Amino acid sequence: MRLNDLDERIVHALAEDARRSYSDIGAEVGLSAPAVKRRVDRLLASGAITGFTVRVDPAALGWETEGFVEIYCRHNTSPDDIRRGLERYPEVAAASTVTGEADAVVQLYASDMRHFERVLERIAGEPFVERTKSVLVLSPLLRRYTSGSPT
Known part of the structure; x- marks a missing residue:
């Protein structure tokens, strides 16, 4: 799956801090929190996002x-x-x-x-x-x- 511009911005925001709220990401990319959640769910279902993790030194x-x-x-x-x-x-x-x-x-x-x-x-x-x-x-x-x- 090739990401469109909006999905790429959401993925970038999650990659920087996966604990950010959908509301916070939505404010950054110009979407409502439910719209961000739907896109994240779709990205997970398609395999574009493979999971969420913590980075440890x-x-x-x-x-x-x-x-x-x-x-x-x-x-x-x-x-x-x-x-x-x-x-x-x-x-x-x-x-x-x-x-x-x-x-x-x-x-x-x-x-x-x-x-x-x-x-x-x-x-x-x-x-x-x-x-x-x-x-x-x-x-x-x-x-x-x-x-x-x-x-």
């Missing part, structure tokens, strides 16, 4: 170390094989197949360097992994939770 949960791991897979490894292999690691925050030499890139969090190293070793030992290459995050510079800006 990983450090508040004890995850002080962040890194990205490039995964180079053995021949004939499917994206489903990669996903199944990685989904059991609670340290993996995100994983995507990518273009370029690597087959996938994984974002992971760990409590410290030793924990990061142990997780990296376990991932490198997965049957589908040929090799890995990792980098550690020193300072996150920019994190966006929405795509695009409201018009």
Whole structure:
């Protein structure tokens, strides 16, 4: 489903703060609270909005170390094989197949360097992994939770 301008503005408002009231969002986009609710319900039903959540600073949960791991897979490894292999690691925050030499890139969090190293070793030992290459995050510079800006 492609969002129209009004729906995009509503989604942007919810992405900034999902706890905002329909009335507050309606005042911003020029609709009544019931009209905003109907649109949000339709966006949920269509799958354009996949859910509501809270964003937590990983450090508040004890995850002080962040890194990205490039995964180079053995021949004939499917994206489903990669996903199944990685989904059991609670340290993996995100994983995507990518273009370029690597087959996938994984974002992971760990409590410290030793924990990061142990997780990296376990991932490198997965049957589908040929090799890995990792980098550690020193300072996150920019994190966006929405795509695009409201018009």
